[in-house]
Amino acid sequence: MAGPPDRRRLEPWQDPKAEPYVRIAGVTKKFGDVYAVDNVSLDIFQGEFFSLLGGSGCGKTTLLRMLAGLEQPTQGRIFIDGVDVTEVPPYSRPVNMMFQSYALFPHMTVEQNVEFGLKQEKMPRAERAERVGEMLDLLKITALRKRRPDQLSGGQRQRVALARSLAKHPKLLLLDEPLGALDKRLREATQFELVNLQERIGITFVTVTHDQEEAMTMSTRIAVMDAGQIIQVDTPTGIYEFPNSRLVAQFIGSVNLFEGKIIEQIGDEAIIEAHGGTMMRMRSPMPHATGTPVSVAIRPEKIRLARDYQEGAVNQVRGVVEDIAYLGDVSIYHVRISAEQMVEMTLANVHPRAEQALTWDQEVAMEWAPTSGVVLTD
């Protein structure tokens, strides 16, 4: 195994010549009349930690199961490492899966569970024992080797499931809500562990999750899914800072959406008039025609207090503080700027004993930079 690759430089999706390791080409899956997955195409590169993110019923799990071979696509093809595996049954695919429920065999010990896959490929006994030892070491569960699954805690089971799915050195590891069954603290600790593990062994991971925070922390790239379709594929930063639609913007983190229309496009900036008359000047590389209805999405932490508020100035609004949530590191302020619209703003609590800068019912002026948000038409 090579040393950990530099993740900043490992961005094969930027390289037009790079060969995708997993290619999902126009895959559709119908259950009866329902499209669980609707014409999805996706390229995943070797060594990626790729996340399929979406609410329940968005088709992410079905897509994962099709990669494992547990579901047959109604249409489309799936390639893994250049080989068309669409018709290959699950037991012959170079792919392993970690199930959401872990699906550990209850009548086998930890050791036997990990060994199961190796036995199926008729690996010689000595080699098998060595590999099992390696896996138990890797996941630090050697002490549990003789236990049965029902004698393990949730976190231990998760490790056993991971060891079992990694034992065969699959080309691709699929993880269905890998941290879903763990409690919050354990989940946060395991997120980093999972990423470190993946970087160490260099196997391509594809994971399914409904937890955007989990996806943001772990992934090289995220595909946001809705109603069987992929809405956006990008790095966590890309998804967060440059969502391509209202849906993605709202799904990941909090966002303020200002509805309005394009007044004028000047170079790569657009002048927008929002409902209520607020004028905005936002960066918008994609030119839009005058009058196009748009939403401007601005994250709460990109909004700051305006020192010199001027009536009618660009990118400024004024309102009354209605709610304050103190979270320790930051405080969240809900500021009402009109009868219909509330603006969410987060400010870092920099000075521990500073007098509360803002209080309830106080009138505040807020502003943001033209580069602090995105202009959305979808």
Added chain:
Amino acid sequence: MSAPAPPSPPGPAANGGGIRHSLQRLRHLLPYPDIAIPALWLVLFFVLPFIIVLQISMAEPALAQPPYTPLWQWATDGVLQIRLNLQNVLLVWSDDLYLAAFLNSLWVAFVCTLLCLLIGYPMAYAIATAPERRRVALLMLIILPFWTSFLIRVYAWIGILKPEGLLNNFLLWLGLIDTPLAILHTQTAVFIGVVYSYLPFMILPLYANLARMDLTLLEAAADLGCRAPRAFLRITLPLSLPGIVAGSMLVFIPVVGEFVIPDLLGGPDSLMVGRMLWTEFFGNKDWPLASAIAILLLILLVVPFVAMQRWQQRLEAD
């Protein structure tokens, strides 16, 4: 609850206190009702009858009411005479006829349990994996025959199996046979009747077990490179072992002592303990001998099953 009852005031007003007093005395007698009540049940309906039967087995037949001699007698001068007649037990041991009946009973029970398992397992599996709505209907079909009398169902088999019965007529009509097959009053008829009657007792515990199985385990097995037949042997079968054991016991134990089916469908070659018990009790009126057979049958059944249960417990403890 455990606080001492206040001293009951004297006089007729003490009536309520009297009831409380007797309740307390009862609680004294039964300190652990959760164990005492089943234990009492067992003593009353198993241990006592067993002792009575054991006692009869060591008596001698007599033309009297009841038809056996008492085990003990007060002789003159306060001497208690106890006569233990071990001949019956020895006779059962030494007479080949009884041994043959025992062995045949075990054989029939063994073969039928195996057949029930082979037929019942796929059926239970199919029901357990059927869609929810069809499952109820299929289970209903298994239970439905119980709504008719057991005796009538066995009788019906006579009509099917007899030389001029449904089965033979059908086979003759198909041209598969020229002369009717002699099935009725043979061991084969006993097998058919027993398997038919006891199949639900195999299917129901197996179904209960298989329906609880997590099907993602099979997906996990497939994902790890295991084809369906192997996954069945490695995952489904071991996990359904408790169901197999439960179903097999429910079939094996009653079949060893089965009387009605061998009596109605069996012939001279299908000598079974149940039939012999009947003959000795009601035909020959030899209660002591019949009791001896019953006791030996019990020992023959209980000892291996207790041993097996011990073994299973030790296996689980490991």
